Amino acid sequence: MREAARRRRTRRGAVVSAVSTVVVLGGIAALVLTSQGWPSVRATFFSWADFKEAFPDVLRGFWLDVKLFVIVELVVLALGLLIALVRTTRAPALFPLRLVAAVFTDVMRGIPTILLVYLIGFGIPALQLSGLPTDPVVLGGLALSLSYSAYVAEVYRAGIESVSSGQRAAALAVGLTSRQTMRFVILPQAVRRVVPPLLNDFIALQKDVALISILGPQEAFRQAQIFASSNFNYTPLVAAALLYLCITIPMARWVDRLQARTARARTAAVAA
Amino acid sequence: MGRPVAGADGAGADGGGGGVTGGAPAAVLEVRAVTKAYDGRPVLRGIDLAVAEHEAVVLIGASGSGKSTLLRCIDLLEDIDDGDVLLDGSAITDPAVDAVAARRRLGVVFQAFNLFPHLTVLENVVLAPVRAHGRARRQAAERALELLARFGLADRAASYPEQLSGGQQQRVAIVRALATSPRALLLDEVTSALDPELVGEVLSLVRELKDEGMTMLIATHEMSFAREVADEVCFLHQGRIVERGDPERIFTEPEREETRRFLRRLIEARRV
Numbered sequence: 001m002r003e004a005a006r007r008r009r010t011r012r013g014a015v016v017s018a019v020s021t022v023v024v025l026g027g028i029a030a031l032v033l034t035s036q037g038w039p040s041v042r043a044t045f046f047s048w049a050d051f052k053e054a055f056p057d058v059l060r061g062f063w064l065d066v067k068l069f070v071i072v073e074l075v076v077l078a079l080g081l082l083i084a085l086v087r088t089t090r091a092p093a094l095f096p097l098r099l100v101a102a103v104f105t106d107v108m109r110g111i112p113t114i115l116l117v118y119l120i121g122f123g124i125p126a127l128q129l130s131g132l133p134t135d136p137v138v139l140g141g142l143a144l145s146l147s148y149s150a151y152v153a154e155v156y157r158a159g160i161e162s163v164s165s166g167q168r169a170a171a172l173a174v175g176l177t178s179r180q181t182m183r184f185v186i187l188p189q190a191v192r193r194v195v196p197p198l199l200n201d202f203i204a205l206q207k208d209v210a211l212i213s214i215l216g217p218q219e220a221f222r223q224a225q226i227f228a229s230s231n232f233n234y235t236p237l238v239a240a241a242l243l244y245l246c247i248t249i250p251m252a253r254w255v256d257r258l259q260a261r262t263a264r265a266r267t268a269a270v271a272a
Numbered sequence: 273m274g275r276p277v278a279g280a281d282g283a284g285a286d287g288g289g290g291g292v293t294g295g296a297p298a299a300v301l302e303v304r305a306v307t308k309a310y311d312g313r314p315v316l317r318g319i320d321l322a323v324a325e326h327e328a329v330v331l332i333g334a335s336g337s338g339k340s341t342l343l344r345c346i347d348l349l350e351d352i353d354d355g356d357v358l359l360d361g362s363a364i365t366d367p368a369v370d371a372v373a374a375r376r377r378l379g380v381v382f383q384a385f386n387l388f389p390h391l392t393v394l395e396n397v398v399l400a401p402v403r404a405h406g407r408a409r410r411q412a413a414e415r416a417l418e419l420l421a422r423f424g425l426a427d428r429a430a431s432y433p434e435q436l437s438g439g440q441q442q443r444v445a446i447v448r449a450l451a452t453s454p455r456a457l458l459l460d461e462v463t464s465a466l467d468p469e470l471v472g473e474v475l476s477l478v479r480e481l482k483d484e485g486m487t488m489l490i491a492t493h494e495m496s497f498a499r500e501v502a503d504e505v506c507f508l509h510q511g512r513i514v515e516r517g518d519p520e521r522i523f524t525e526p527e528r529e530e531t532r533r534f535l536r537r538l539i540e541a542r543r544v
Contacts, residue, residue, distance in 0.1 A: 169349050170386035170445075175376035175404035175452060184399060188390045 047235045054227045054236035061223035062243045065209045068141050068219070072209070073202055075145040080152030085182070087153065088160050101153075108150035114211050117143040121215040140212030148205050155197050159190035196262065199255045203248050210244075220244075298361055300325050300487045301346065301456050306355035306365075308338075308345055315341045317511040318355070323456060326485040330498040330519070333508030334534060339491035340383075342508070343458045346489070347380050360455060376404055379449030383461040385441045387433040393420065393444050394429040397451045405452055412451070419447045423477055439470030443477055456487040463494060495538060499523050507531045 032038060086094065086101040108116070120143040125134045133139060163186050171181035213222035220243060224236035299322035308316040316338050323329045331339045344350045346357050348364065348371040357365045364374035388396050394416055401412035420426050423443055433441050442462055449457060459478065463471040475497050482488065482501050492498055498505060499519045506516040507530070515528045526532050 164386075166382060166384050166386040167388065169344075170380075170382060170388070172349060172372075173347055173375060173378075173380040173382075174400035174448060175372060176400065177372050177404075180403050184403060185388055189388075192390065 044232070045234050045238055047233055050227075050231065050233045050235040051239055054224065055239050057223045057227065058220050058236050058239045058243065061218050062220035062240065064137070064217065064219045065206075066247070068137060068144075068212065069206050069209050072141050072144045072148065073205060075141075076148045076152050076205070077198075079145065079149040081156055083149060083153035084156035084160060087157055090178075105150040105153055108147050109154070111147070113144070113147045113208055114214070116147050117211045117214060119143075120146075121212070136215035137212065137217045140215050140217065144205065144208060144211070148201060148208075151201055152198065155194050155201065156190065158197075159194035160186055162193060163189045193262075196255050196259045199251060199258070203251050203255070206248055206251070207244060298325075299323055299358070300360060301489060302356075302358040302361075303342070303346065304356045304358070306342070306345060306357065307353045308341060308350065309353055315511050316345065316352075319508075319511075319513060321506055321513065321516075323487055323489050324503075325487055327503040328482050328486075328488040328490060328501050329504045329506060330502035331489070331491040331506050331508055332493070332495070332498060332534070337508040338511045339508055340460050343380070343460045343489065343491055347375055347378050347458055349380075372404075376400075376452060377455045379452065379454035379457045381442070381445050381449050381457065381459045381462050383464050385433070385438070385445045385465070387441055387445055387448070389433050391432075392429065393425065393431050393433070393436070396433070396444060397448045400448070400452050416447070416451055419450060420444075423447055423480075437470060438466045439473045442466065442470075442474045446474075446477055446481075450481075456489065457481070459488060459490040459492070461491050461493060463492070493538075495523065495535070507534065509534070 083101045083105060086097050087105075089098065111119075117140055121136055121139045124132055124139055133142070167185055167189065168181055171185040172178070176184065210219065210221040213219055213225070216222070218226075220240040221237075224240040227236040228234050301323040303319050303321045306316055306319045307314065319338075319342055321329060331342065333339055341350065345352045348357075352365055355365070356363045359374060359377060363369065364371070387393075388399070391399065394413060397416040397420065398409065398412045401407040401415070402409050417426065417429060420429055423446070425440065425443055425447065428436060428440060428444070433444070436444065442465075446457075446462070462478070463474050466474065471494065475494065478488075478490070478497075479501055490498070490501070502519040504516060505519045505522045506513045507522065507526075507528070508514075509530045515522065515526060515531045522531065523535065526535060
C-alpha cells in the first residue's frame with residue numbers, strides 16, 4: 001500500500017518537473033525568438049556560414065590555449081605546493097621565507113588577474129634586460145602561474161591544516177623526521193582532501209587563459225575577435241565559447257562526481 | 273615462546289646498564305624533576321619516576337592531572353620547561369640530543385589510535401621500520417605479518433583502519449609501536465576511546481606484553497587492570513605524584529586523602 005503511494009508520488013513529481021521545465025524554457029525561448037532584435041542577433045551571432053569560415057582559425061587558437069593551460073597547470077601544482085609547504089613549516093630558520101610566501105600569496109591574490117597579465121606582459125619586456133623572456137605567451141603564462149599558484153597554495157595549506165594533529169604526533173612518535181612526516185603522512189591525506197577544490201581552480205584557469213589575448217598571442221578568443229571585427233560578425237566568439245565549454249563542462253561534472261564519492265566514502269566510514 | 277617483542281633489538285639493552293655503579297638495576301626510563309607549563313599554567317610540577325627493565329609503572333589520576341602531558345613530554349612531543357628525561361641512562365631532553373633518534377627507541381600508543389587512514393594495516397606497521405630504521409621492505413613486512421598474526425590480526429593486514437573495529441584499530445596501533453622493537457612502550461589511556469565491550473581485547477594484549485617483559489609506562493583509568501599489571505602505581509594530582517607504591521597497597525589502603533577521594537569517586541561512578 002505504502003509502496004504504491006510512494007510510487008505515485010514519485011511519478012507525480014516527475015510530471016510536475018517536466019511540465020514546469022517546458023513552460024519556463026519555452027517561455028524564455030518564445031520571449032527571445034519573438035523579440036524585435038532577434039533576426040539581427042541571429043545573423044550576427046549565429047551565422048552558420050561565418051561559423052564554418054572562422055572555426056579552423058579559432059580551433060587552432062584554442063589549441064594554444066589548451067597547451068598553455070596544461071603547462072601553467074603543472075607549474076601551478078608544483079609552485080603552489082612549494083609555497084604551502086614553506087608557509088606550514090615551523091622551523092625558525094625559515095621565518096624569512098615564510099614571510100615572503102605570505103606576502104606573495106596576499107599580493108598575488110589581491111591583484112586582478114587581468115592586471116597582473118598586463119603588468120608582467122608589458123612590464124618585463126620594458127625592463128630591456130637581456131635574458132628575460134619577451135615572448136608574450138611565456139609572459140602571459142608566467143602571470144597566470146603566479147596568480148594561480150597563490151590560490152592553489154592556500155587550497156593546499158587548508159588541506160594540510162585539516163589533517164589532525166594526532167597524525168603528526170603519531171608519525172613523529174614512530175620515529176619519522178618532520179620531513180618524512182609531511183611526505184608520508186600529512187601530504188597524502190591533505191592532497192586527497194583538496195582534489196575537488198583544486199579542480200575547481202583549474203576550471204577557472206582554463207577560462208582565464210584567454211586573458212593572455214591582451215598581450216597579442218593568437219589564441220582562441222583573439223582569433224575570434226580578429227574575425228569579428230573584420231567581418232562585423234560575432235559568430236566566431238560563440239564558436240570559441242563552445243570550445244571552452246567542451247572542456248570546462250566535463251571537468252565540472254568530474255569534480256561533482258569526485259565530491260559525491262568523497263562524501264559517500266565519509267558516510268560509509270561513519271556508519272561502519 | 274621466547275621474547276620476540278620486548279627489546280628484540282638488544283642493541284640498547286646493555287648500553288645504559290654497563291657503567292652503572294651500585295647494586296640497583298639501571299632504569300630504562302627515568303624522569304627527574306620535570307616541569308611543564310602551558311601559558312604560565314603549570315601542568316607538571318616536578319615529576320620524578322623511574323621504570324626499570326621489564327617493569328610496568330602505571331599512572332593514575334583524574335583527567336587533567338598531567339598523565340598525558342607527562343607521556344608526551346617523555347616522547348619529546350612536547351618541550352619540557354625544566355628537569356630531565358633519561359633513556360638508558362642518557363638525557364634525551366638535552367637540547368643537543370637528536371629528538372628523532374630518541375623517539376625511535378620509544379613506542380607510543382595514543383588514546384585516539386591515530387592510525388594513518390590512507391595506509392593499510394600492513395603499511396601502517398611497516399612505515400617506521402622502513403623509513404625510520406632503514407629496514408628492507410620485505411624483511412619489515414615479514415616481521416609485521418608475524419606480529420599481526422600473533423595478536424590475531426593477520427587477516428586484517430590488507431584492510432584500511434576505517435574498516436576495523438575500535439579494538440582492532442588500537443591493537444594495530446600497539447603492533448605499529450612494537451614493530452620497531454622499542455626499549456619502552458608508553459601507553460596513553462589506550463582504552464578510553466573504546467566501547468566497553470572492546471576494552472578487554474586491548475587490555476589482554478597489554479597483559480601479554482607485560483608477561484613477555486616489555487618495559488611500559490601506562491596511563492589508565494582501568495583500575496583493576498592497573499592493579500593486576502603494575503609493578504608500581506603512581507597517583508598524579510595537579511601535576512605532582514602525591515602517592516606511589518605497590519598497587520595492592522595503593523588500592524586497598526591509600527595514605528593520602530587525595531588518593532582516597534579519587535578512588536572513591538571512581539567506585540561511585542561505576543555504581544551509577
